[in-house]
Amino acid sequence: MTGVRVTHVGGPTSLVEVGGWRILTDPTLDPPGRRYAFGWGTSSRKLVGPAVSADALGPIDAVLLTHDHHGDNLDDAGRALLPTAGTVLTTVSGAGRLGGNARGLAPWSSMRLERAGLPTIEVTATPCRHGPPLSGAIVGDVVGFALRWESQQHGELWISGDTVLYGGLREVADRVRVGVALLHLGGVRFPVTGPVRYTMTARQAVELCRLVRPRTVVPVHYEGWKHFQEPRPVIEHAFARAPDVHRLVRWLPIGTPSDLEI
Template identity: 45%
Template sequence: MSVAITLIGGPTALIEIDGFRLLTDPTFDDPGRYELPHVVLEKLTGPAMTVAAIGDVDAVLLSHDQHADNLDHGGRAFLTRAPRVLTTEIGATRLGAPAEGLAPWQTAELSKGGKTLTVTATPARHGPAGIEPLAGDVIGFVLSPRDGAPIYVSGDTVFYDGVAEVARRFNAGIVLPFAGAAQTRGPFHLTMDTNDTVETARVFADAVIVPVHTDGWAHFRQSAQDLRSAFDALGFGARLQLLEPGVRTVIER
């Protein structure tokens, strides 16, 4: 099965699989600053594609709603035009319709043209152990078509036992780790750094690794090129697929 992925910017990517069109964490604002309760986030680059150019989607996969680098003002406006928005349970409560809340390992079914796609929510931890009361709830997603290998979208998480459990349950053919080693308030990262991404590649031993969330924000500490250097040095380079923003990339799995 072929899968097409288009990086819009930051954590936002359009995934086309088996006739379904899914958008991850929508961010469509121009560069600017966002004052959160405990930190200011600065967006450095705008999206590589407009909402009009993206067109209709079948669902939005929203890992969490509480941080502007995963859901900015333009992203919130986009949610109102999406037929379905899958997110955390608390996030669905805050957002209201059409958001649907999923706990880890719960599933939702998408149907279109006689085809179905199963979306399974997966555990995620947005930083080191103990960060949950500060960072809030986050989920990832596994997309399981009727035929073909699943796709794993990590959401904002570090590598930990929850990610390893996803690998034990699903033999994913493509993995989209939210990388960039995001860092804000403390001397720790809130998303995967190069080591975490390599560990993710190790447990998903048959997957093509397609990182997102590596560009466009001032608090991202590592880039896609840092991942390229690390993967090449460790002999994993052939499994890393870097995306050029705005360019539709087809991956055969």
């Protein structure tokens, strides 16, 4: 087992298949058209539905939920799926709200996914800041996830989560050897809060990649929602201006399984 199969379902949602495990990130599975409120006067409309429906996903062994309180990371259909998954890993506060099979991880704490006949996967929560300094009390807790298993040759699978570039991500560069990075981009902002960003811009992603030095970079969380301000062409332009990063980028066709070395 030297690779991982990733299906970008849309938005932040990806299906990760490795060694018999089927792991889903941030399930957003509602149809398009609805407007979702995110609190403090912010809201957004979902423009595109999932490339793979909830019914077509098949059984899910674990859900990695970066945060539960925003509809662009967990919508109604995604929430309905959670009880059917073996384990839901999320923030400590989110696990308290969800209950049931949800388990909370504070940044840099870990939990193992274990099952007879399957490789053990160690999941470590990584820091996120979903907005400007001191915004945590308003936007709430978010975590990323680093996944490690024995056969990895180039490093761990890292899901950044919804975050801007800040000191906590620089810790990832110091503490995690990243093989494949699923980066939540989109440069999210809202009219009511002006120029403030709530996820990484492409320029921040370039800086982050130079710090973390992953072998492969997979952009996610850049399409399908009104509040995503940097779609693929903007991201591609920024990456093209940084050849050292551009050569690392792998755009996954949405809805189609892709095999990645790790």
